[in-house]
Amino acid sequence: MVVLNRSIPEPPTAVLLHGILGSRKNWGSFVRRLALEFPTWQFVLVDLRCHGDSASIKKRGPHTVASTALDVLKLIAQLRITPRVLIGHSFGGKVVLSMVEQAAKPLPRPVRAWVLDATPGKVRAGQDGEDHPRKLISFLRKLPKEVSSKRDIVNALIQEGFSKDVAQWVVTNLRPTGAASSSSSSFSWVFDLEGISEMYESYEETNLWKVVENLPRGVHVNFLKAERSLHRWALEDLQRIHAAEESAADEGGGVEMHVLEDAGHWVHADNPDGLFRILSFSFKGVKA
Structure with a gap:
């Protein structure tokens, strides 16, 4: 989805990216709120490769963080926009860092990059009894490509x-098949699980600390840690981010750490008001 504001010659633009097994719709209600509060901005919501509407575009492998970032860079070049803000949740956060790496040059205008509940390096997703993306992908791959009931999938x-929350979120990736007037109802998955499995492997293996510790001039990276997402963050991660804060300031870039209270990994669902307050300063006082 592209929410473009053509009433202003070159309005400031924000690009928002979802995580593994998500879609641009995850950001829908949150971005509508941003658009109301900051009407001079335009917002681009992207279905990443193998997800949502982009799953119908058959992309050649490898399906990686880097190739996904290149997709988004090509998209914004096609749209002839220069984003001032990049926001990525989880896998999308690493994609944002990879975009910064691949641009790899001093930028004509400052860019704020937001990495929401993801670290640049090791992925610590899920402990015993918690929803682990790898297990979820593996289970989904065993299911038929067409199903008759969303409720049955949730129960399974x-x-x-x-968790019930994750189960209900996953079935948002099911769409009705056949004609709308048809009496028989069935649903099919909108994602490419084979490609997504490869993307998740890349997410675990990709290390982008060198980007954070050597930022191009004009880039400001903001990390947001969800308060209840304890297992995703190690003391080593926090220490390296704080060290990067100091070195980036000396080089004309910037690194900051934020904590979103009363939120687990699904930050824009768990505490949208808190997330809105934290992100809002990136949109204030920016002129076209």
Whole structure:
């Protein structure tokens, strides 16, 4: 989805990216709120490769963080926009860092990059009894490509040990098949699980600390840690980010750490008001 504001010659633009097994719709209500509060901005919501509407575009592998970032860079070049803000959740956060790496030059205008509940390096996703993306992808790959009931899928996921919230979120990736007037209802998945599995492997293996510790001039990276997402963050991660804060300031870039209270990993669902307050300063006082 592209929310472009053509009433202003070159309005400031924000690009928002979802995580693994998500879609641009994850950001829909949050971005509508941003657009109301900051009407001079335009917002681009992207379905990453193998996800949502982009799953129908058959992309050649490898399906990696880097190739996904290149997709988005090509998209914004096609749209002839220069984003002032990049926001990525989880996998999308690493994609944002990879975009910064691939641009790899001093930028004509300052860019704020937001990495939401993801670290640049090691992925610590899920502990015993928690929803682990790898297990979720593996389970989904065993399901038929066409199903007759969303409720049955939710129940199957819960029975397998996944949380109700995650089960209900996953079935948002099911769309009705056949004509709308048809009396028989069935649903098919909108994602490419084979490609997504490869993307998740890349997410775990990709290390982008060198980007954070050697930022191009004009780039400001903001990390946001969800208060209840304890297992995703190690003391080593926090220490390296704080060290990068000091070195980036000396080089004309910037690194900051934020904590979103009363939120787990799904930050824009758990505490949208708090997230809105934290992100808002990136949109204030920016002129076209």
